[in-house]
Amino acid sequence: MKITLDTPLKTALGGKTAEALEDAFELHTVGELLRHYPRRYAERGERTDLGTLEIGEQVTVMGEIRAVNRRAMRNRRGSILEVIIGDGGYTLSLTFFNQPWRERELLVGRWGLFAGKVTDFRGKRQLNGPDYRLLPEIEAAAGEDLAAALTPGAVAGEGARAAEVMEEFAGALIPVYPAAAKVPSWTLAKCVRTVLDTVTLEGPDFLPRRLRDEHKLVGFAKAIHDIHRPGSKGELYAAIKRLKWEEAFGLQMVLVQRKASAQAVKGKARPIRGDGILAAFDASLPFTLTEGQREVGGDIAADLATPHPMHRLLQGEVGSGKTLVSVRAMLQVVDAGGQAALLAPTEVLATQHHRTIVELLGAHGRAGELDAADEATRVTLVTGSQGAKARRAALAEAADGSAGIVVGTHALLYDGVDFKDLGLVVVDEQHRFGVEQRDALRAKAEVPPHVLVMTATPIPRTVAMTVYGDLEVSALAQLPKGRSPITTHVVPGTDERWMRRSWQRIREEVQGGHQAYIVAPRIGGDDEKEPSPGDDGRRPPVAVMDVGPALAEGALHGLKVGILHGKLPADEKDAVMRAFKGRELDVIVATTVIEVGVDVPNATMMVILDADRFGVSQLHQLRGRVGRGSAAGLCLLVSESAPGSPASERLAAVAETTDGFRLAELDLEQRREGDVLGEAQSGHRSQVKLLSLLKDADLIRAAREEAVAIIDDDPALTRHPALAAAVAALVDDERAEYLEKG
Numbered sequence: 033m034k035i036t037l038d039t040p041l042k043t044a045l046g047g048k049t050a051e052a053l054e055d056a057f058e059l060h061t062v063g064e065l066l067r068h069y070p071r072r073y074a075e076r077g078e079r080t081d082l083g084t085l086e087i088g089e090q091v092t093v094m095g096e097i098r099a100v101n102r103r104a105m106r107n108r109r110g111s112i113l114e115v116i117i118g119d120g121g122y123t124l125s126l127t128f129f130n131q132p133w134r135e136r137e138l139l140v141g142r143w144g145l146f147a148g149k150v151t152d153f154r155g156k157r158q159l160n161g162p163d164y165r166l167l168p169e170i171e172a173a174a175g176e177d178l179a180a181a182l183t184p185g186a187v188a189g190e191g192a193r194a195a196e197v198m199e200e201f202a203g204a205l206i207p208v209y210p211a212a213a214k215v216p217s218w219t220l221a222k223c224v225r226t227v228l229d230t231v232t233l234e235g236p237d238f239l240p241r242r243l244r245d246e247h248k249l250v251g252f253a254k255a256i257h258d259i260h261r262p263g264s265k266g267e268l269y270a271a272i273k274r275l276k277w278e279e280a281f282g283l284q285m286v287l288v289q290r291k292a293s294a295q296a297v298k299g300k301a302r303p304i305r306g307d308g309i310l311a312a313f314d315a316s317l318p319f320t321l322t323e324g325q326r327e328v329g330g331d332i333a334a335d336l337a338t339p340h341p342m343h344r345l346l347q348g349e350v351g352s353g354k355t356l357v358s359v360r361a362m363l364q365v366v367d368a369g370g371q372a373a374l375l376a377p378t379e380v381l382a383t384q385h386h387r388t389i390v391e392l393l394g395a396h397g398r399a400g401e402l403d404a405a406d407e408a409t410r411v412t413l414v415t416g417s418q419g420a421k422a423r424r425a426a427l428a429e430a431a432d433g434s435a436g437i438v439v440g441t442h443a444l445l446y447d448g449v450d451f452k453d454l455g456l457v458v459v460d461e462q463h464r465f466g467v468e469q470r471d472a473l474r475a476k477a478e479v480p481p482h483v484l485v486m487t488a489t490p491i492p493r494t495v496a497m498t499v500y501g502d503l504e505v506s507a508l509a510q511l512p513k514g515r516s517p518i519t520t521h522v523v524p525g526t527d528e529r530w531m532r533r534s535w536q537r538i539r540e541e542v543q544g545g546h547q548a549y550i551v552a553p554r555i556g557g558d559d560e561k562e563p564s565p566g567d568d569g570r571r572p573p574v575a576v577m578d579v580g581p582a583l584a585e586g587a588l589h590g591l592k593v594g595i596l597h598g599k600l601p602a603d604e605k606d607a608v609m610r611a612f613k614g615r616e617l618d619v620i621v622a623t624t625v626i627e628v629g630v631d632v633p634n635a636t637m638m639v640i641l642d643a644d645r646f647g648v649s650q651l652h653q654l655r656g657r658v659g660r661g662s663a664a665g666l667c668l669l670v671s672e673s674a675p676g677s678p679a680s681e682r683l684a685a686v687a688e689t690t691d692g693f694r695l696a697e698l699d700l701e702q703r704r705e706g707d708v709l710g711e712a713q714s715g716h717r718s719q720v721k722l723l724s725l726l727k728d729a730d731l732i733r734a735a736r737e738e739a740v741a742i743i744d745d746d747p748a749l750t751r752h753p754a755l756a757a758a759v760a761a762l763v764d765d766e767r768a769e770y771l772e773k774g
Contacts, residue, residue, distance in 0.1 A: 034232060035062060035227065035230045035231045035232065036062065036063075036231065036232055037061065037062055037063030037066070037231065037233075038061055038062070038063060039061060039062045039231070040060060040061055040062075041053055041054070041059060041060060041061060041062060041064075041065060041223075044062050044226070044227050044230065044231075045223055045226060045227070049223060052214060052215055053065065053215065053220075053223065055214075056212035056214060056215045057210075057212065057215070062227050062231055065223060065224060065227060066224065066227065066228070066231070066256050066260070067721060068209065068210065068220065068224075069209075069259055069260075069275075069721050069722060070207035070208055070209050070259070070260065071208055071209060071210050072208050073205040073206060073207055073208065073262070073268065074094040074145065074205075074206040074208050075094075075205060075206070082095070082117075082118075082119050082122035082123065082124045082157070085124070085150045085157055086150060087150055087151065087152050087157070088149065088150065088151075089149070089150045090147075090148070090149050090150075090211065090212065090213060091147065091148070091149075091150055091159075092145055092146070092147040092208050092209075092211055092216065092217040093117075093119070093124065093145070093146055093147075094119070094143065094144070094145050094146075094206070094208075095117030095118055095119050095124065095143070095144070095146060096117060096118055096119075096141065096142070096143050097115060097116070097117055097138055097139065097140050097141065097142050097143075097144070098116045098117060098118045098123060098140065099115070099116040099140065100113070100114075100115050100116075100135060100138055100139070100140060101113070101114045101115075102114075102132060102135055105129075110129065110130040111129075111130060111132055112127060112128070112129055113127070113128040113129075113131060113132060113134055113135055113138075114126070114127055115127075115128070115138050117144075117146060124146075124157055124158065124159065125153070125156060125157070125158040125159075126146060126148075126158065126159050126162055126164075127153075127158055127159075127160050127161065128161055129161065131161075137166065138164075138166075142166050142167070143166070143167045144164050144165060144166040144167055145164060145165045145167070145206070145208070145217065145218065146159060146162045146163075146164045147159075147162055147163045147164065147211060147216040147217060148160065148161065148162030148163065149213065163216045165216075165218045205262050205264075205265065205268060207221055207224075207260060207261075209221060209224075221260075224260050225260075225261070228256075228257060228260060228261065233252065233253035233256055233257070234253055236753070236754035237251055237252050237754065238252075238278075238282075238752075238754040238755045238757070238758035239252075239274075239277065239278060239281065239755075240742070240752060240755065243281075243738055247277065247734070249270075249273065249274045249277055250270050250271065250274045251274075252274070252278075254271070254274075255270070255271040255274040255275050255278075256271075256275075257271075258270065258271035259271040259272060259275060272722060275721075275722055276722045276723050276728055276731060277731065277735060279720050279721065279722060279723045280723055280728065280731055280732045280735035281735040281738060281739060282758060282759070282762055283720070283735075283762075284732070284735045284736045284738075284739035285739045285742070285743070285755065285758075285759050285762075286759055286762050287739075288736070288739040288740050288743045289739075289743055289747075289759065291343070291503075292743050292747060294340075294341060294343050295340055296340075297340060297341055297480050298339060298340065298479065298480075299338075299339055299340050299341035299342075299479055299480050299481070299482065300339065300370070300455060300479050301336070301337055301338055301339045301368075302336045302337065302364060302365045302367075302368035302370055302455050302456070302482065303336070303337040303364075303368060304333055304336075304337065304364055304367070305364075305367040305368065307407075308363070308366075308367030308407055309363050309366060309367055309396055309407040309408060309409060309436075310360060310363040310364050310366075310367055311407075312396060312405060312406070312407040313359075313360070313363055313392075313393065313396050314360070316394070316396070321353075321356075322352075322353065322508075324352070324353075324507075324508045324509065325353050325356060325357055325508065328346065328357055328506045328507075328508055329357055329360055329361070331344070331504075331506055332344060332346075332357070332360075332361045332484065332506070333361070333364055335482065335504070336361065336364055336365060336368075336456070336482055341480040341481060341482050341483065342482035342483060342484065342504075343483050343503045343504065344483070344484055344485070344503055344504045344505070344506060345485045345486075345487070345503040345504070345505045345506065346358070346484060346485065346486045346487075346506050346507075346508070347486075347487050347488075347505065347506070347507050347508070348486075348487075348488060348507065348508030348509070349488075349508065349509055349656075349692045352508035352509065353508060354486050354488065354508060355385065355388055355389070355392075356392070357508070358374070358458050358484060358486060359389055359392055359393070359437075361456060361458070361484060362374070362436070362437050362456060362458065363409075363436075365436075365455040365456040365482070366409050366436035366437065368455065369453060369455075370436075370453045370454065370455025370456065371430070371433060371435070371436055371437070371438065371451050371452060371453055371454050371455060371456075372436065372437050372438070372454075372455065372456040372457075372458060373437075373438045373439075373440070373444055373451070373454060373456070373457050373458070373473060373476075374389075374437065374438070374439045374440070374458040374460065375440065375441075375442075375444055375445075375457065375458065375459050375460065375473055376439065376440070376441055376460045376461070377441070377460065377461050378441065378598070378625065379415050379416070379417060379441055379602045379605065379606075380596075380605050380606075380609065380625055380626075380630070381460065381461075381630075382413065382415055382439055382440055382441045383413065383415070383602075383605075383606050383609070384609070384630055384631065385439050385460065386411060386412075386413040386439040388631060389411050389437060389439065390411050393408075393409075393411065395408060396408045396409070397409060397410065397411045397437075398410070399434065399436075400434065409434075409435070409436030409437060410429055410434050410435045410436060410437075411435065411436075411437045411438075411439065412425075412426045412429045412430060412435040412437075412438050412439070413426060413438075413439050413440065414426045414427070414430065414438060414439070414440035414441075414443050414444055414449060415440060415441050415443050415602060416441060416442070416443040416602075417601065417602035417603065418443075426438075427448065427449060427450070430449060430450065430451055430452075431450045431451065431452060432452060433451075433452030433453060438451070444473055445472040445473055449476070450476065451476050451477065453477075453478065454473075454476050454477035454478075454481050455477070455481050455482060456481055456482045456483075456484065457473050457474055457477075457481050457482070457483050457484070458483075458484045458485075458486065459483070459484070459485045459486065460486050461486070461487055461488070485503060488653060488656070509693070516659045516660075516661065516662060516663055516664045516665060517659065517664050517665070517690075518655060518656075518658060518659040518664070518665035518666070518667055518690055519664065519665070519666050519667070520655060520666075520667040520668075520669065520686060520687040520690075521666075521667075521668055521669070521687060522643075522668075522669045522671060522680075522683045522684060522687050523639075523668045523669065523670045523671070524671070524672070525641070525642075525670045525671055525672040526672050531670070532587070534639055534668050534670070535583070535587035535588060537637065537666065537668075538550075538588065538591075538619060538637055538639065539588070539591070541636050541637045541666075542591055542618045542619070544663075545634075546634055546635065546636040546637065546663060547612065547615065547617070547618055547619065547620075547632065547634050547635045547636070547637075548618070548619045548620075548635065548636070548637040548638065548639070549619070549620050549622060549626060549635060549637070549638040549639070549654075549657055549658070550579070550580075550583070550619060550620070550621045550622070550638075550639045550641065551621075551622055551623070551624065551626070551638065551639070551640045551641065551654055552573070552574045552575060552576045552579055552621065552622075552623065552641045552642065553573040553574065553623070553624075553641070553642050553645045553646065554572070554573045554574065554575040554576065554623070555575060555576050555577060555597045555598070555599055555623055556575020556576060556577035556578045557575070557577035573642050573645050574641045574642045576595060576596075576597050576621050576622065576623055577595070577597075579621060579641065580593060580595045580621035583619075583621065588619060591618040591619055592616065592617045592618045592619070593617070593618065593619045593620075593621060594608045594611060594612060594617040594619070594620045594621070595608070595620070595621050595622070596608045596609070596620050596621070596622040596623070596625060596626065597622060597623045597625055598623060598625050605625070608620065609630070612632060612635075613632050615634060624646075624650065624654065626654070626657055630657055631660060632657070632660070633660045633661030633662075634661055635657060635658050635660070635661075636658055636659065636661070636663045636664065636665050636666065637658060637665070637666045637667070637668075638654065638655060638657060638658045638665075638666070638667045638668070639667075639668045639670060640654060640655075640667065640668070640669050640670060641670045642670065642671065642672075643669035643670055643671045643683055644671040644672075644673045644679035644680070644682070644683060647699055648682060648685070648686060648695050648696075648698050648699035649692075649695065649696060649699045651669065651683075651686050652686065652690075652692050652695050654667075655667045655686075655690075669683050669686065669687060671683055682698070685698050697726060742755075
């Protein structure tokens with residue numbers, strides 16, 4: 033039978049092996065197995081840096097056996113075999129219970145691959161009962177190439193087993209695969225060898241010949257073979273380069289093609305009216321727009337004036353004025369006879385947006401009322417927790433068009449929410465929504481509406497080019513005048529003197545007429561199951577429902593302390609925020625529900641507890657809630673992480689800069705590429721296995737240029753049938769969802 037990339041693993045490897053691979057890695061076909069690339073490549077004598085192993089991590093390491101010791105257990109019958117392996121620097125302990133026979137093969141001086149879960153015993157890292165594969169015994173001369181030394185005569189007569197081991201470790205580079213407890217790296221290697229020996233890889237290459245020649249890329253068949261069984265480092269690098277290009281180019285083709293299709297769709301132009309609400313609103317502003325706001329506003333205005341739907345991403349630093357830019361875009365659409373809908377991910381944020389827009393517009397947002405301006409519209413709010421009377425009124429205003437601006441949560445997506453003429457959809461914090469939700473709102477328009485996506489999370493250029501490649505991207509980096517600086521410090525949570533001083537600083541801010549936030553990572557309370565300590569032995573995260581009352585009765589006694597979290601009823605959340613904004617509360621103890629959109633200029637201080645449990649961008653978002661008025665802001669990052677640890681270094685980086693774009697790159701460096709590309713949101717395995725959005729910026733840029741050139745020349749890809757088939761496979765329904773959810 034002919035084995036191809038689409039052949040089920042059950043056919044190629046047998047039912048038992050296929051079932052194990054499916055359970056461990058969700059691999060179903062030969063092609064999926066061959067795309068399960070090695071994580072790294074081991075070499076005899078190399079340092080694997082055993083000192084960097086994380087507790088709880090499933091690892092495969094190469095090492096030399098340094099010592100073997102068997103001793104009787106103290107409290108019960110049997111023995112423990114302890115084996116010490118080393119990598120030239122650090123050592124690692126392997127323990128085997130009641131397995132004395134292993135002493136005969138685990139001999140000092142032997143090299144091997146050892147796989148297991150890293151645990152901690154009395155402060156030392158160890159692998160308990162690891163699986164292992166010993167390498168053939170070789171006495172290679174100094175400087176002799178391992179591949180040359182591994183000749184059949186180098187392994188003493190072990191018959192068929194010797195031949196198999198020789199096959200397994202015949203190369204100088206030994207592939208180490210992402211493995212699972214029941215499927216170690218060498219089992220994967222054996223499966224890959226089996227299918228490589230039988231699969232047909234030859235055929236049309238979807239990377240065009242010109243592109244391969246120009247960028248010196250090897251063919252697909254050679255790349256797949258060499259990434260699994262490289263004969264040299266040169267072959268390996270060439271294979272990786274080709275396969276990275278394949279990933280980048282495939283993504284860019286999908287995104288460029290989608291962008292071209294969107295530009296061909298007929299929409300409705302919403303040009304600027306010189307004598308409308310927008311002009312009157314601009315004239316009433318008590319401040320001058322920043323240069324960035326004027327420039328980005330001009331780009332958006334030009335997009336809205338075209339008869340094709342706008343698809344633009346507006347990213348901006350915390351406090352850069354994205355809301356004002358979006359309001360001006362909404363007013364342009366209202367002036368042109370249409371309506372705008374602003375979709376927010378939470379009721380707290382939707383309510384905050386509604387209140388902010390109402391305050392910004394003033395008399396221009398009170399059409400039909402006695403004190404309304406001559407040029408005015410109405411702003412209405414739609415949420416899931418509204419009372420029946422308020423909801424009926426809001427829905428009526430949206431349906432008859434009297435509400436030019438409709439702000440809401442997911443409730444806007446439901447049946448029964450209708451618009452007279454929806455011309456613009458503004459999506460705040462796009463990553464919180466799926467493609468189905470965005471499309472559900474767009475479907476409420478008679479013709480495809482303009483779409484403006486906003487995010488307060490700065491996005492590195494390569495991420496914007498890859499994840500949001502079907503959108504035009506605008507950035508607001510300039511802060512409005514009057515915004516105050518924010519100072520950030522890392523506070524050791526285990527030092528009681530520092531903690532007492534932190535609470536005292538809150539008292540000083542309140543005494544000075546200001547307010548403060550305290551953020552904790554967990555809600556807690558009677559309804560929440562107490563989490564157990566993790567594999568790393570750390571205590572559970574601090575909870576709002578625990579720390580709030582404790583501070584109110586202790587360190588912050590006498591201050592008015594409120595509590596805010598996502599499980600509170602909507603009216604209670606709104607009441608707490610109103611009380612805080614109205615200075616009826618001195619301190620709010622909250623979860624990340626305050627992360628985006630919450631604007632209280634009088635709040636000058638924030639204490640983030642267990643700060644190491646938050647991501648870099650999330651800390652930057654939270655910190656942006658203070659320093660929004662005339663007084664300087666102060667943010668304290670409380671952490672128990674050890675000095676010099678990755679968590680400690682991450683917090684130090686946040687404390688050193690308020691440059692969100694620099695922090696976004698740091699965040700990207702510390703996250704899996706698949707997460708950034710939407711894997712977590714879509715629930716599907718990422719097609720991006722090798723590409724690094726930071727390290728491969730030039731490659732991604734080149735792939736983008738190639739994709740644009742091909743689509744411009746051949747939009748339907750009629751002259752590139754193999755490429756057309758590959759793109760079609762990428763944009764099936766699930767993959768389109770994965771791409772857009774990024």
